[in-house]
Amino acid sequence: MEKHPLIRAYETFIRNRSLNKIGIIGQPDAGKSALINALCPSKAHTSVHTDATLETTAYPFNDYGFLVDFPGVGTEEVTVQKYKKIIQNEAAIEHYFYIFSSKIKEVDIEMIKYLSKQEKMITFIYNKVDALIDVNGEDDKEILMRDKDTELKVTLKPYIKTPLKYHFTSVLDDTGIETLKLHIESIFEEEQKEYMLRYNDASYLESYLNYKVNSSFPKLFTPSFKKIVLKENFKVIERTIMTHFKIQEDDIMERRKEWIDIDKFVREFEEMKEKDKNNGLSQLMEFTKIVQLIRTSFKMKSINPVTVAVSSIVEMGLNNTFPIFQAIAKYVEEIKQIAREVIEDDQKQNNNAQ
Ligand SMILES: Nc1nc2c(ncn2[C@@H]2O[C@H](COP(=O)(O)OP(=O)(O)OP(=O)(O)O)[C@@H](O)[C@H]2O)c(=O)[nH]1
Ligand SMILES: [Mg+2]
Known part of the structure; x- marks a missing residue:
């Protein structure tokens, strides 16, 4: 095979x-x-x-x-x-x-x-x-x-x-x-x-997956990212992340029985934000929160590339981008989890073969 x-x-x-x-x-x-x-x-x-x-x-x-x-x-x-x-x-x-x-x-x-x-x-x-x-x-x-x-x-x-x-x-x-x-x-x-x-060592697997998450950042936040967000063309982002992790459609369908959607995540996070409306975020607060979110999700040590990526989007006058960033971070987390399962299955098979 x-x-x-x-x-x-x-x-x-x-x-x-x-x-x-x-x-x-x-x-x-x-x-x-x-x-x-x-x-x-x-x-x-x-x-x-x-x-x-x-x-x-x-x-x-x-x-x-x-x-x-x-x-x-x-x-x-x-x-x-x-x-x-x-x-x-x-x-x-x-x-x-x-x-x-x-x-x-x-x-x-x-x-x-x-x-x-x-x-x-x-x-x-x-x-x-x-x-x-x-x-x-x-x-x-x-x-x-x-x-x-x-x-x-x-x-x-x-x-x-x-x-x-x-x-x-x-x-x-x-x-x-x-x-x-x-x-x-x-x-x-x-x-x-x-x-x-x-x-078969769990810590090597962890460091591999973290390295993949980390290196996905420059692939996502390219100059065309703004356009993608404006058009809400999240399929492009899904493709990019899947290709980067070498995850195939079958892997998702076999393990989750349904498609994982950034779109759906965005709606979920928007609803949550709606409920939270009373402590409404100022634009600056939102900006800071996005930067924090990306830094922790992508394990970025330096703040610079993140601020550059985020500020260009906020400068566009795009309000309410926080749910989008939350959704992308969640999607990366999901794909990382599937990648972990694919490798762990292979480890199990190797151990049984021995
Ligand atoms: N008689 C004899 N000559 C050998 C033997 N092994 C290598 N030579 C000869 O020794 C010479 C040097 O061989 P190299 O393999 O270039 O030696 P080296 O240790 O890599 O040399 P440097 O990279 O310059 O340090 C060549 O002319 C080889 O043909 C051996 O077992 N017997
Ligand atoms: Mg030599």
Whole structure:
């Protein structure tokens, strides 16, 4: 069955808030980009030094996870200070792969200390293991790899609590690539669970719906709003709000068994006002009340856009606009409630399917 457009929009909202990225960081020329090429279906830029990676780029690993290519640590182009900024900008990345292909340097230690202080998880990878050769011509891979692990332990033990062990890889002869893929999949699987938790979390749903209410304001109070109000052409407003929330006619009919009408709300609020006539509002009072109503209904922090929108209407000499604004606010509330029900139904279905 085709997914409801509202459900798809909500999924994107949740996905954009998930942390399913792994940062690929490490020594210059260590083969970070080459590893990404070996792991991801799309291609990263590998270098012959001239096109070294200088910014971060995210490459999709699968449907819900990205590998992010970082520049090499300790080059003239990117200072350590600049590097820390790049990491700060990528605050959503919680997991880093630190790629080595030679001796551990001071800058590596500084960056690793920094990452660990930011509470990032780090996996240590030693790439180009095919080229691992001892200065004495010693060629026993097992011994050379053990020595590398020892260097890692001894150097980083003061700063890192997690077990210090390299994952050895070679892009050239495919060593360790498949197991690295499995490792990445297991990290993203955790993320997928997190995603489901967030998807079903009432507070995420609330913040999504509030965001929709909030962002509907500029769509409603456009220059043509005056004309619409003058002609009492409320169908246009209904359409705008429904489209904005991605609510379809069927959603309303199935859940309410009748059409929701701004027109009807206006009449209701007018009647209420009529009964209240004795404490008759002055035009200024009405203006203030409208501004207040819009601010609270649309959760507007700044009063400016509201006053601009409202004053242009009141300037038209339109008295008695308060019921119209009340009716629109009520309509937005109703559509928001239907959107909530559509998403909650999907959450229930997901839970039953599990
Ligand atoms: N022998 C060998 N060479 C490799 C391996 N992986 C990458 N290379 C080579 O190393 C060079 C650098 O690779 P890149 O992937 O550009 O390295 P990088 O870490 O992204 O480099 P920067 O972005 O400049 O920091 C290229 O010439 C690759 O072909 C490997 O496993 N073994
Ligand atoms: Mg690179």
